[in-house]
């Protein structure tokens with residue numbers, strides 16, 4: 077590679093789960109993609125174990141969901157035990173609404189998922205992966221990026237692209253190189269994480285009232301015992317995950333000793349029946365990058381934010397980042413809308429991520445209590461809330477809508493529910509028909525919606541489509557299975573919806589004139605922009621752009 081200048085439309089640095097999803101999406105969108113990864117194998121320590129239905133929809137968009145159902149299984153929910161060992165709180169995953177809907181919560185084994193995502197990239201001739209290549213410096217302007225680094229043989233390389241996606245994880249070299257700071261939301265706890273295979277049956281500590289749905293492996297358990305906060309998560313097959321908060325005075329190395337690990341696990345399983353796969357001590361933290369876009373460079377995944385894993389959302393955030401960024405880049409690449417269109421990436425994603433981080437920090441702060449009196453107060457509070465909400469809070473409810481950015485301020489921001497439709501006699505997901513494009517969805521056709529030919533032409537030129545979903549299928553109309561779409565539209569008091577390529581709703585239109593206004597507003601932001609419109613964030617600090625990482629990293 078020495079002396080060669082690599083080039084692509086998009087360079088993705090980091091082939092963790094977020095970089096791999098971003099690369100699959102960018103390849104699907106037709107970009108010429110270069111992936112640079114410093115390691116040869118996926119990260120070996122235990123990390124993510126659960127993802128939600130929205131993430132499965134993104135995997136479906138890249139054609140990998142059906143395959144991934146083979147290495148995932150549904151998680152029914154999570155039960156919290158209080159300091160007296162009895163349940164104080166519960167979360168439940170809703171069952172899929174129909175045969176084509178995905179499970180709300182899916183358990184997996186991160187190395188297997190990463191392997192499947194990497195394998196998926198082999199389908200694309202427009203993706204080049206260079207492993208053993210460590211990026212060391214970046215120059216990022218509004219029009220292009222230039223990277224330099226060293227390969228495994230310490231030879232220098234250079235690479236250029238229109239866009240750079242920094243998916244290089246929590247200690248992101250690119251973030252540091254561009255001088256982007258982190259906002260510390262103020263949570264830090266050390267937890268020991270153990271992945272193990274359990275051969276044979278579990279044993280259950282007598283002090284705890286273990287509900288049947290935990291015993292049979294459908295639910296995870298959050299042990300809020302002030303003497304030793306801990307978590308038990310059932311994995312796929314024989315895989316089980318234990319997480320223990322490390323108490324004051326406990327040293328990382330001592331906690332990781334196999335003898336000490338087996339001692340802990342012996343409360344739950346006969347040590348002769350357990351095989352430790354791996355263990356690690358993590359500092360769970362809550363951090364958000366101050367700037368997610370710097371010229372043509374975008375931060376995604378752990379490079380942009382870190383979330384304490386109490387709701388299993390860190391990787392999910394990153395995969396949403398990728399899904400919400402790639403269609404924007406694809407549109408910007410073809411149609412050059414104004415700069416704000418790309419700045420909206422952070423405008424939308426940051427509050428979304430912060431909301432979930434705040435919920436995770438609250439959950440973490442409650443779980444990590446070691447003072448018995450405060451733990452009893454927490455137990456009472458959770459029990460009271462649990463009675464009031466009748467235990468019906470679903471894990472999916474933690475993920476908020478989009479509240480700002482490219483949406484109709486009055487009606488936009490929700491995720492489009494999953495619908496099944498019949499197309500030419502075959503039942504398919506509506507997501508498949510949307511195919512990652514803008515769409516007007518309605519039980520009415522474009523004549524009934526009074527869409528003018530000129531508006532329709534502009535809509536199509538901007539990459540939009542019109543999809544009619546009615547009680548009976550025809551060549552022009554998809555058939556609404558069990559009238560779920562019609563019922564949802566009537567509950568939402570809408571005659572049409574404008575959906576974005578990431579399946580978030582731009583707007584719900586109660587009348588034809590609302591629809592016309594929303595289309596016009598949206599097209600105003602999608603069509604080639606006013607060159608005079610400045611970026612909404614300052615991005616051009618030449619010194620920061622050109623600072624070399626080597627020797628200059630934080």
Ligand SMILES: Cc1cc2nc3c(=O)[nH]c(=O)nc-3n(C[C@H](O)[C@H](O)[C@H](O)COP(=O)(O)OP(=O)(O)OC[C@H]3O[C@@H](n4cnc5c(N)ncnc54)[C@H](O)[C@@H]3O)c2cc1C
Nearest residue numbers: 090092094114123124125126211245377378388390391392
């Ligand atoms: C204990 C624990 C439990 C978790 N549980 C969950 C969960 O259940 N659900 C969930 O959604 N999330 C969970 N998370 C969070 C999740 O694991 C992370 O958010 C996710 O792995 C981050 O993915 P990423 O691709 O952004 O970064 P990473 O996976 O860290 O990937 C970064 C990649 O960039 C490469 N790289 C770095 N620097 C360079 C460079 N200079 N040049 C080239 N390559 C480079 C690295 O080698 C690496 O491959 C958990 C985390 C922990 C610690």
